[in-house]
Amino acid sequence: MKGAKRFSNPARDGLAKEIVALANAYGGAVVVGIDETDDHPKRARGPDPVLIPRIAACAEQMQQALDNLIDPPLAVFEVRGIEQPGGDGEGVLIIRTGSSTRAPHGHGRPPLAYMRRGSRSEPMTMRDLQSVLFETRTRGERVSALLDERQRVLAEMVRRGPGSITVHQSQPFVGREAVWFRCTLVATEDLHLRADDLSRKAAFIRPRPAGPTAFGEGGFVDSWRPRLGGVENFDSTSRQFGRWFIGDHGIVDAYGFVALDKFHGVERVFPPELFPPVALQVIALGERLRRLARRPEVELAIECEFLVYGLANAMPIGHAFADEVPVTEGATRIGPYSLGNFEDWQATFAQLERGIWHGLGLPIRKLVTFELERWLAETHPGL
Template identity: 35%
Template sequence: MSSASVIAQKPLSELSLGDLESLVEIEAAESDQLELKRDLPISNDAKGWRESGKLHKNETRAIAIEVVALANAYGGRVYIGIDESSDDPKRAARMASALPNVASLSERLGDGLNGLISPPIRGLALKAIADAEGSGDGFLVIDVPRSLEAPHGVGVPPQCYWRRGSTAQPMEMRDLQNLFWETRTRTERIRFEQQESIRRYELLPERPNAINYRFTLVSVEPLALKQLTQSFRKGAIAPMSGGGPASGVAEYPLWRNDSWTFAAFGTVKSSEKSPTSPKHFSWAVDETGVLEVIGTIAMQSGINGICVDPYDFCATAAHLLYLATYVHRSAPQSVDQWVLDGEIQSTCPRVYGENPAGRLRQITVDLRHGARFRPLSLSLEQGTEEIFAALEERIWAAFGQEVLDQAKHPYQRPARLA
């Protein structure tokens, strides 16, 4: 039997009917990140989804208020189809009657929320979970990220709510002013750190025939990692048990616990300086919550072009997420949200990419203008598989290809770290 926190950390795609039944079995309590609904809220004299097969505006609005309240606070999940107790806070008491045609409900409610909430909440996701009968009826889970664009409102003009304890409450003017200030400060810090990483990337030594790359993770809130970065430099960080992900364009930084050196506000680990090596890279951990890998792959002498495998860039992106998981679990704060961005650029006139449909059929790629990836928001606790899959698609697209099943990286977030 799983705890409420374990179920909350499961990726939405992996949630099952058994998880909802576990919430009932353990009598999970509503909290600042968990909301239970027996049904779609509606007045007694109105006909909604259950009676007519059509969403009533009051049903959509009631759920939108709960969603906005979570997004404006810490994020969380709304479970529709679990009856609550009369306790304070309310607890999961029993499974309610399954919602009819739950897959269609999920689609229509998602559209309704996107149309009613302003600005739209990035990363908002719904999942229909079928009942045991296989009738098409079932239950609904809404996954709400903590928004970097808060405050969000419902309707026109927008009315703002946030989560206080286990209830959604209207925001007062002072609350709105504080949240606007926090969002602006947070956004400016993230952009500043991203620009600093870009500046370091642009300082890479000029190589006429090379591919340069950068992947950067910035914590949404500033961290205090001074002790951790000192431990890295002292070699006190044990490599991850059971090995790490596959080799990439940069050596996985947690395979060994040496070679971390001092850097302003943190620590770095760089490749050995060898004029014959085609790979040069540097990992960095900043004590305020910035992780990055910056590197270059040079063309070997005498070869008319450079041949690379997009898979290797995906592997290094996986390395970064593994490193972030280690840092996150070692940090004194419980801040969980991060923003990932990156870029790949070539100074080589000819780049050949491995074609997963046939390894002997390489394709020519134009990377001279480079590819910069739009920022992705992620939660390390709630699962990074879906975010990694999105980044993997972007990396392969930069090389002019669609990622095929046989070429996908077998990424899984680490179950535990030493």
């Protein structure tokens, strides 16, 4: 608070104690730079903060110090410096975490575990540890069950086949063979949205990275339609079909197929670069859900899946016919991966992108680039 160039160990440990106590309970935020009263619970003392010098550098150092101290690491953990307008770089720190899916957490060596009780951070008892471990396992089982349920939905579409799809009263896919694909994102906590909120308050559109993408040309056939537990929409061309479902408890699910074609004399060909952009679009819509629910601290889980039956050949667009790669028949499940802080979305997407290419038996031929932060700010200001 006085402009020292390093944190004292008691100050660092005291903040780590408060953060793990929040993460082991229901999440929350710590504000550093606001003086407290002696009340129980404590309150802010007056409107004038006790400003911290060089707040941007302080936030960066604090993030690194706490990351190195908390065990296991927190998936959603952010330290942000808020500068005073018109000042000289001074401000306050906001340290935020969510209810952790990896609890219990501790800090130090050996780790000391705390839990938030009202306005106090207290050492965890054995009963606390048992309860937190049970809640963590239950939450993980809920996410796994939701992902398995979306896998069954795709399997049912595959069972019916492309010929069962009707778009605009026609059936353009009858008799055509296809590669099936799914990308699903699930919030680890119920976001408590409602279908009418989703269809009325959020005009969901997809970002459009450069180049082609699976499941249509980037638009939707009609407006979002209410369905049990969420809203749905469709996108299709004469070669591909995608169903998009957004669930009110925090699900984004895109699934469908790309028809196999003949190219340069090679049968049953599809372009693999159509699929990574779908994963990016799903991440973008998942972040929209978090912002719509005002729950940026909720961790997201995302996975992809291919289903291939019979012979199929992956051939990147623009490559010679000799570059086709036979794709292994069967199901390939990629992930799930975790998205905590939104700032880490590129690392999460890189894992998915790599998994999609390698799951098809291919090296990465083309990386998807997109300014997702800018798109969110321009397309949905204020969220």
